[in-house]
Amino acid sequence: MSINWYPGHMKKTKDLIQANLKLVDVAIELMDARIPISSRNPQFDALLNGKKRVVALNKSDLADPAKTRLWVEYYAEKGIKAIPINSLTGQNVNQLLAEIKIECKDITDKAISQGRLIRPIRIMIVGIPNVGKSSLINKMAGRNAAVTGNKPGVTKGKQWIRINKEIELFDTPGILWPKIEEDMQGIKLACSGAIKDEILNVEDIAFHLINLLIGAYPEALYDRYKLEEKIEPVVIMEEIGRKRGCLMRGNEVDYEKVARILLDEFRKGIMGKITLESPLDLALKSEEELADETSESL
C-alpha cells in the first residue's frame, strides 16, 4: 500500500509543531488505544525532545481493557504516564488533567519558591489525523471554556483555551501524519478509520482484518456473524454476505458491501472491545530492527 504524505507539507507541519511546542509546558500525545504502535509517528520523540509528555490512549471505549492495561504498564516502565481516555464521553479526562498537574509540579514549586505568581500550565495536544484531537479539545474546553486571547509570542490567530484555573490549552493541535513503514501498519490504520476509505481497497483491508481477528479475537468474529470455526477468510466473507443479504445479480456475493459492513462494525466496536497491537509486538519489532542492523553491518 503506498500512500503519499506530501514531504513538503510534512516539513512545514513539523516546523510548526516544533515552534508551537516551545510555548507549552507539556505535550499530550494522543494515540488510538486499539493500535498504539501504528497510530503514533515515532518522529514525535525527536520533536518532543525532552519536553514533558503525557500519553493519552484515546478511544479506550473500543479497546480491549486487558491490552490497555499492558500499554499503561509499558509506558510506566519508560517513566511516562499513560492514561486511557474516551474523548467523546470525557471519561478519565479529569484524571489526565490531574496527571498533567503532577507532571508540572516542579514548575509551580519553583514559582512559589521564587515568590513569583503561579501562571497556568500550558498544554498542547499532538497526534496523527483522526486520533481524536478535536474531540479532546472540545471535551476539555467544555461549555465554560473561555478563550483567553492572543498572547505575545504566539503565532497570530492562535489562542489559549482556559480549561480551569490552573491549565491552559493551545487551541491548535500538532498534527503529524503516520509514518507508514510496512503494509500491516497501513492496514491497521485503515481498520481503525484513520485513513479515508476512498483511497483504499476496502475488500483488501477487510480481508486483512478478518485474518487479524482470527489470530487474536476469533470468538468476536465467529460470535458476531455466527460462523463455523476454522473456515478460510474468503469463505467467511462469502458467508457473511449471504447472511446479510449482500448479493448482486446472479446471487453473487457483493464482497465490497461485506467489507464495508465488517469495517463499519469493527470501527463502532460492535464485534467487541478489540486491540490489534500489544507491547509485545513492539519488542518483536525492535528485535527485527536489531537483526536488520546487525545483518547490514556484517
Ligand SMILES: Nc1nc2c(ncn2[C@@H]2O[C@H](COP(=O)(O)OP(=O)(O)O)[C@@H](O)[C@H]2O)c(=O)[nH]1
Ligand atoms: N469511540 C470513540 N470515538 C472517538 C473518540 N474520540 C474521537 N472519536 C471519533 O474519532 C473520529 C475522529 O475524531 P477527531 O476528534 O475529529 O480527530 P482529529 O482528526 O484527531 O481531530 C470522530 O469520528 C470522533 O467522533 C473516543 O474516545 N471514542
Ligand SMILES: [Mg+2]
Ligand atoms: Mg481535528
